[in-house]
Amino acid sequence: xxxxxxxxxxNVSATALNVASASGIQVKxxxxxxxxxxxxxxxxxxxxxANLIEGANSIGITGTNTAGTDTEIQTINFQKPVTILPPVVxxxxxNIxxxxxxxxxxNVSATALNVASASGIQVKxxxxxxxxxxxxxxxxxxxxxANLIEGANSISITGTNTAGTDTEIQTINFQKPVTILPPVVxxxxxxxxxxxxxxxxxxxISVIQFIENSGQIELTQNGNIINPASYSFxxxxxxxxxxTVLVEGNNSFxxxxxxxxxxxxxxxxxxxxxxxxxxxxxVITILAPTMTxxxxxxxxxxxxxxxxxxxSQIQFVLNGSAIVDGNFDPSSKLFSKNVVLQKGVNIFNxxxxxxxxxAKDQKNISFSPGVLRPCIAPSIAITSTSDANNxxxxxxxxxxxAVLTNIETNSxxxxxxxxxxxxxxxNPQTHLVQITALLKLGLNKFVIEATNKCGKVIENHIxxxxxxxxxxxxxxVITIxxxxxxxxxxxxxxTIVTGxxxxxxxxxxxxxxxxxxxxxxxxxxxxxxxxxxxxTIDATPQTSIFQLTFTAINSFGKAIKxxxxxxxxxxxxxxxxxxxxxxxxxxxxxxxxxxxxxITTPPAGKGGQ
Numbered sequence: 001x002x003x004x005x006x007x008x009x010x011n012v013s014a015t016a017l018n019v020a021s022a023s024g025i026q027v028k029x030x031x032x033x034x035x036x037x038x039x040x041x042x043x044x045x046x047x048x049x050a051n052l053i054e055g056a057n058s059i060g061i062t063g064t065n066t067a068g069t070d071t072e073i074q075t076i077n078f079q080k081p082v083t084i085l086p087p088v089v090x091x092x093x094x095n096i097x098x099x100x101x102x103x104x105x106x107n108v109s110a111t112a113l114n115v116a117s118a119s120g121i122q123v124k125x126x127x128x129x130x131x132x133x134x135x136x137x138x139x140x141x142x143x144x145x146a147n148l149i150e151g152a153n154s155i156s157i158t159g160t161n162t163a164g165t166d167t168e169i170q171t172i173n174f175q176k177p178v179t180i181l182p183p184v185v186x187x188x189x190x191x192x193x194x195x196x197x198x199x200x201x202x203x204x205i206s207v208i209q210f211i212e213n214s215g216q217i218e219l220t221q222n223g224n225i226i227n228p229a230s231y232s233f234x235x236x237x238x239x240x241x242x243x244t245v246l247v248e249g250n251n252s253f254x255x256x257x258x259x260x261x262x263x264x265x266x267x268x269x270x271x272x273x274x275x276x277x278x279x280x281x282x283v284i285t286i287l288a289p290t291m292t293x294x295x296x297x298x299x300x301x302x303x304x305x306x307x308x309x310x311x312s313q314i315q316f317v318l319n320g321s322a323i324v325d326g327n328f329d330p331s332s333k334l335f336s337k338n339v340v341l342q343k344g345v346n347i348f349n350x351x352x353x354x355x356x357x358x359a360k361d362q363k364n365i366s367f368s369p370g371v372l373r374p375c376i377a378p379s380i381a382i383t384s385t386s387d388a389n390n391x392x393x394x395x396x397x398x399x400x401x402a403v404l405t406n407i408e409t410n411s412x413x414x415x416x417x418x419x420x421x422x423x424x425x426x427n428p429q430t431h432l433v434q435i436t437a438l439l440k441l442g443l444n445k446f447v448i449e450a451t452n453k454c455g456k457v458i459e460n461h462i463x464x465x466x467x468x469x470x471x472x473x474x475x476x477v478i479t480i481x482x483x484x485x486x487x488x489x490x491x492x493x494x495t496i497v498t499g500x501x502x503x504x505x506x507x508x509x510x511x512x513x514x515x516x517x518x519x520x521x522x523x524x525x526x527x528x529x530x531x532x533x534x535x536t537i538d539a540t541p542q543t544s545i546f547q548l549t550f551t552a553i554n555s556f557g558k559a560i561k562x563x564x565x566x567x568x569x570x571x572x573x574x575x576x577x578x579x580x581x582x583x584x585x586x587x588x589x590x591x592x593x594x595x596x597x598x599i600t601t602p603p604a605g606k607g608g609q
Contacts, residue, residue, distance in 0.1 A: 002075035005052060010076055013047040016063035026062040052078035087120070087159030088113040089168040092141075098171035101148060106172055109143040112159035122158040148174040183216070183257030184209040185266040188239075193268040197246070198275045204231075204242040206266070208257035211238070218256040222247065246272035280307045281357030284350060287334075287383070287403045288431060291376050293366045294341070301326075301348055302336045302403055302430060303361070304383050308352050317349040327430070332384055332401050336430045341367035377455025378406045380448055383432075385461065392464040393439070400435040400461060404450045407431060414449040422555055438474075439465040440557065475557030476509070476530070477502045478550050486548075486563025493569035494538040501552045501559075502530040511551045515543070539567035 016025055022039040029050055037048035046061055057078060062071040091097075092109040112121055118135040125146055133144035142157055153174060158167040187193075188205040208217060214233040219226045221244060231242035240255060251272060256265035288302040305314065311328045318339055326337035335350070346367060351360035382389075386399040407413060410426040417437050425434045435446065446461040482498040483490070501510060510531065512519045522533040537546050550561045 002077055004077045006079055006081040008052050010050045010052055012050045012059055014061050015044045016046050017044050018065055019063040024064045028060040030058055054078050084163045085114040086164035087115050087161055087166040089157050089159050089166045091170050098173055100173045100175055102175055102177040104148050106146045106148055108146045110157050111140045112142050113140050115159040115161055120160045124156045126154055150174050180259055180261045181210045182262030183211050183259055183264040185255050185257050185264045187268045190270055196271045196273055200246045200272055202244055202246055206240045206255045207238050209238055211257045211259055216258050220254045222252055248272055248274055279356035282307045282352040282354055282359040284359045284361040286361055286363050287381050288405045289365055290379055290405045297341045297367055300338050304333050305335050305352050306333055308354055313353055315351040319347055343367055375454035376406050378450035378452050378457050380404055380450055380457055380459040387463045389461050392466050394466050396439050398437045398439050402433045403431050404433055406452055407450050412451050416447045418445055441465050476504050476552035476554055476559040478552055478559045478561040489566040491568050496536050498534045500532045503554050504530050504552055509553050513549045515547050539569055
């Protein structure tokens with residue numbers, strides 16, 4: 001007494017001698033009477049099942065007769081059973097396997113969970129038992145100093161309890177330290193400090209010996225630390241490459257290398273002096289008027305003025321009187337002014353001035369009222385372009401400006417890009433035409449055509465796109481969905497042709513021909529992707545083979561698809577009537593439902609109607 005139980009139910013038994021019956025017995029559990037006990041008077045045995053509470057349980061049994069009373073008390077401690085978990089060994093130091101140490105002594109530590117004492121721990125170093133380890137049962141920490149041998153050292157820690165065993169093995173490679181020399185920084189470019197350059201871009205190159213990675217480098221430009229992502233370091237050649245843009249004036253650079261043995265820092269400088277652009281005097285090109293005589297008292301004077309930037313640099317004089325309210329566009333370099341002519345000879349004088357010189361030019365035009373103005377054909381003068389004629393470029397964007405004289409409206413102008421009409425801007429006051437287009441890979445031909453009642457003029461401009469985005473991705477794509485392939489032979493007298501085209505928005509962007517004749521009745525339906533189409537082909541006694549050509553065009557390009565369909569109607573004793581195409585059987589009777597009019601390919605331009 002006391003006794004410990006790990007179950008909550010306990011069968012209690014006792015003898016109560018000299019007691020005649022159960023009425024002479026009293027049983028108590030934790031101070032409460034127990035009535036469900038059993039008493040055998042023949043052997044005086046008292047028994048009952050006790051339902052224990054957690055902790056101490058007091059059991060009292062009392063026997064009573066006429067001679068007296070006897071009481072015995074017993075204590076049962078109920079402890080719930082504790083689940084024992086198997087050991088779990090985890091290294092703390094080292095925590096990387098394998099790990100390298102440059103010292104021969106290494107403090108090893110690990111946790112051995114669910115182990116009660118040091119007797120449940122086994123430590124081995126290179127296969128030999130280690131006895132001088134320490135074990136803290138409260139923190140489960142195992143620790144000992146390991147004396148390493150050169151090379152690989154195997155450490156094993158084993159934890160054992162009644163639930164099992166766990167072993168963890170760790171390897172420490174002991175390498176004797178290698179003597180490391182301090183860094184040495186040398187500049188390759190610039191070769192000498194204080195160099196004067198006229199270009200604002202510099203590829204700074206230095207060599208830092210005895211370092212291993214970019215984390216050992218610090219580079220500054222004009223006192224500002226440069227992000228390592230902005231320069232490169234070659235671990236083989238030890239070269240540092242930094243491509244940078246110089247500020248005007250002096251640019252100072254420092255390169256510092258650091259390792260465990262020390263630091264080296266070198267400084268250099270580069271002086272950037274902006275080159276002075278060559279001074280260019282103004283250039284005048286009078287573009288309009290082109291005629292020398294006129295019967296109209298107004299005209300537009302237009303000139304291209306290069307190497308100037310503002311209207312204040314221009315002096316424009318008509319018949320000795322200065323005109324100060326002309327228009328000048330610095331981007332296109334075009335000067336224009338609407339003027340009223342006086343009878344007789346009108347003298348235009350224009351002069352321009354900049355810091356590098358001056359230029360002047362004169363144009364005379366005679367105005368005779370009532371005299372029939374001579375008919376003058378248009379003229380085209382290209383004033384600016386992003387790419388010169390017959391040039392090659394890698395830029396897909398193309399711009400062109402031109403002055404068209406003797407043209408009044410954009411209806412008198414046609415501009416095509418690779419034979420496809422394109423949009424343009426035309427200013428009837430300045431007669432300036434402007435084009436913006438996307439080039440296609442290969443040759444791009446721009447044709448400008450100006451027409452009036454007196455004649456027509458054509459100007460070509462060719463640009464070759466070498467690389468860059470292929471804008472043909474925006475060109476139309478033709479897909480025939482029925483039939484599934486070309487050429488095809490169909491055992492029927494008629495068939496339906498269906499398909500779709502991407503990148504088109506109008507019916508005039510699709511042309512379908514059958515045996516060389518245009519079809520216009522093809523049921524176009526427009527969708528967000530483009531257009532679908534459908535039409536029917538019927539065989540005739542004269543025609544059973546149909547050559548189809550589909551052509552789709554937009555401002556980015558052209559798509560063409562060709563195919564052949566052969567219709568082979570099944571034989572049913574029907575023969576064509578040469579007089580009208582009617583079909584009759586061998587008895588001369590027309591079968592029901594037979595078409596009495598042959599279906600032929602539509603005439604050109606009629607669309608099969």
